[in-house]
Amino acid sequence: xxxxxxxxxxxxxxxxxxxxxxxxxxxxxxxxxxxxxxxxxxxxxxxxxxxxxxxxxxxxxxxxxxxxxxxxxxxxxxxxx
Numbered sequence: 001x002x003x004x005x006x007x008x009x010x011x012x013x014x015x016x017x018x019x020x021x022x023x024x025x026x027x028x029x030x031x032x033x034x035x036x037x038x039x040x041x042x043x044x045x046x047x048x049x050x051x052x053x054x055x056x057x058x059x060x061x062x063x064x065x066x067x068x069x070x071x072x073x074x075x076x077x078x079x080x081x
Contacts, residue, residue, distance in 0.1 A: 002058055006035070007072060008051035012079060017049040020075055024052075027067045029060030 009017070021032040033053040056065060 003056045005054045005056075006051055007054060009075065009079065012049075014048045016075070016079065017052065020071070021052060023071050024054060024068055027064050027071070029057040029064045030068060031055040031057075 009020075017034060021034060024030055024032045031054075033055070034049050035051045035053060037048050037050045039050075054068060056068075
């Protein structure tokens with residue numbers, strides 16, 4: 001059974017979300033989907049993306065999940081989110 005996790009980094013630019021997604025998709029058994037911003041009001045201080053859906057395949061190992069957490073921790077530290 002596949003599991004999903006929603007990750008949000010408030011205020012992070014679209015380019016950084018894409019970079020995170022590219023890194024996460026290199027992990028075996030992981031798929032990433034960008035979640036578009038749903039706010040009806042345009043705001044320059046908001047990202048065009050509201051978050052990421054991270055899907056883990058049923059066969060993904062704990063090593064894959066650990067690697068995802070390491071990548072996310074790196075971005076949390078780098079962008080102070």
